[in-house]
Amino acid sequence: MKETVTVNIGSMAFTLDKDACQLLKGYLDDIRRRLPGEDAETMADIEARVGEIFRERVASPMRVISIDVVRATMAQLGAPSDFGELRTDPASETPEAGYEAAKPAPRKLRRSRTDRSIAGICGGLAAFFDADPTTVRLLALLLILCGGVSIWAYIILWIVIPEEPARTFNPFQPKS
Template identity: 65%
Template sequence: MKETVNVNIASQAFTLDQDAYALLKRYLDQIRRRLPEDDTETMGDVEARIAEIFREKVPSPMRVVTVGEVREAMDQMGSPADFGPGERPADEQTAGECDRTAVRRLYRSRTNRSIAGICGGLAEYFDADPTLIRLLTLLLILLGGLSIWAYVILWIVIPEEPLAAAGCDGNRANSKNR
């Protein structure tokens, strides 16, 4: 069983398997680093063309875009080197990105949630697997080590992830189906 990621490419919804998403994200990041920082139009055109290619290859919205389809789209689009002479450093932030290493805060996840986003938020904060956190929480509740009231209190106390933060990181910008 493979995890999937829901993404919007040029305002069109697609479901990609996790490997395909990672490959596409790397490809688009390489292109973005080769374009001038203020050139959002070209990046929009690239995304629109990729969305067209995916719509041709995946006619049903219920079908998942795979690594093979992403590679075919990349072959049609060309190498990232075709979009500009040199790359800006990978750690340089572009206009639509934000620096997640500056401030590390605990939030309830907006995208990785089953009930309230508590376990998803904890998993993102500790860089752990959310399924593992959910299982541990369930075991603690069932074995009496954690009260259901503690979960409800965390639900009230931990703020929901701001909308701006949800778009900073590829993993958070897109809804993960786990």
């Protein structure tokens, strides 16, 4: 199950996978850094073209745009370097990192807010290990009933593992 985000691109609404949204945002930011000054008109044209390509590739407005569609769109538009040289940040005198240099955020063990039965421990463990939450719950129940793990271990995990932060509704807000 993947998280989706609804965004407005070129005055058209789209639903994207979270990974696809982050990749597209990095790509558009990289292009924006290469355009001269604050060239809002060119950037608006590029976003409008991205919206047109998405409409061509996705049959129904209800379908989610995947990372593969975003990569194909990026290939059709061209590399950010085609839009000009990367401007440097005057404070550091080094070029800013583009979408290709983005590193994935480190995984953190958190209690789930959305996938929980009691405290979100099994949902958090499932998200951390990229497993099915039902399987983790059944395994935990089996371990508790067979004496491998006591209920005290679950309570200790409930106290020790922090709850995941509340989600924000702005898909382009940088993560802290």
